[in-house]
Amino acid sequence: MTSHTLSPETATPPTTARPSSAPSSTPSGNTMRRALKSLGTVLLCLGVLVFVLPFVFTVLTSLRTAADVARSPLGIPHTFTLKNFSDAFSQIHYGRSALNTLLITGLSCLSITVLGSLASYPLARISQGWSTWVYRLFIVGTSVPVFVVVAPLYLLMRDLNLLDNYAGVVVVYTAMFLPVAVFFYTSFIRSIPTDLEEAAALDGCGALRTFFTIILPLLRPITSTLLTFVSLQVWNDLIVPLVFLQDPDKRTVMVNAYSFIDPHTVQPTTLFPAALLGVLPLFLIFVFLQRHVVAGLSAGAVKS
Numbered sequence: 001m002t003s004h005t006l007s008p009e010t011a012t013p014p015t016t017a018r019p020s021s022a023p024s025s026t027p028s029g030n031t032m033r034r035a036l037k038s039l040g041t042v043l044l045c046l047g048v049l050v051f052v053l054p055f056v057f058t059v060l061t062s063l064r065t066a067a068d069v070a071r072s073p074l075g076i077p078h079t080f081t082l083k084n085f086s087d088a089f090s091q092i093h094y095g096r097s098a099l100n101t102l103l104i105t106g107l108s109c110l111s112i113t114v115l116g117s118l119a120s121y122p123l124a125r126i127s128q129g130w131s132t133w134v135y136r137l138f139i140v141g142t143s144v145p146v147f148v149v150v151a152p153l154y155l156l157m158r159d160l161n162l163l164d165n166y167a168g169v170v171v172v173y174t175a176m177f178l179p180v181a182v183f184f185y186t187s188f189i190r191s192i193p194t195d196l197e198e199a200a201a202l203d204g205c206g207a208l209r210t211f212f213t214i215i216l217p218l219l220r221p222i223t224s225t226l227l228t229f230v231s232l233q234v235w236n237d238l239i240v241p242l243v244f245l246q247d248p249d250k251r252t253v254m255v256n257a258y259s260f261i262d263p264h265t266v267q268p269t270t271l272f273p274a275a276l277l278g279v280l281p282l283f284l285i286f287v288f289l290q291r292h293v294v295a296g297l298s299a300g301a302v303k304s
Helices: 027-062 066-071 083-091 094-125 129-141 146-159 166-190 195-202 207-218 220-236 239-244 253-258 268-288 290-300
Strands: none
Touching (some): 094 166, 094 207, 094 220, 166 220, 220 268
8 A cells, every 4th residue: 555645845735714805894984974874864854844844833823813923923922813714714715715726626637637648648659750749849848837828828718718717727727737747647658568558459459448448547656646746736826817717706715815915014814824724625635645645656656
């Protein structure tokens, strides 16, 4: 039996553990991260205060008496009263004006969603030159402010006998926000796979039936997002109802609240309650439907 010995040249040296090259956390790095986190928290709290303080000031001023506000406008309230709200409720004819605003907002949202979705479906599926240019024209329409077109729209509504009419206001709002609806719906429909429509075509469905049975149910998330945006804009708008509605019985809440603004003097105990009553219905709707609104905004922001 022969024995084999390893020479010193061929012997494998023992492996030694090398120090890790990964950077270890240093006290200075931890301190920097804690400082940045604290700075972010402070900035977030400041942002919340900037948003909340004006609302709190409005509510407190609405509950104070006129003498208390005149004595110390920014001071600590001493007396509270609900008389300001009752006076504003009667002076702005709150029940009628709130119903007017609700009617205009509901009809405008309905027409915008129906026309916007119907117009967006062919623009999203037809890949031709004219469809691209039509889509670009709608996109340009999103950047046109209402102040630029209010005079031509007034003349057009006058010639169509739609002044001082709910239908005329709804038509104006539809024209204003239809480009936004086309932008929302077109982008969302393009993310829907065409396999569903091809399967429906094999079953004998036409374009309209495919849209109403296949595409329209899939548009619920983006519709929630669009309705949230449009309802906020229409409810809080002042220019369109102020210009196109002259009958006091047809005015909206914001127009009646605006009537409290005097060019020489402003009474906060009268203006602030009227403004709060104006946004109260919309605020209550979002409080009770908060979960559905947030779900619609989140679902509409991602690809299905």
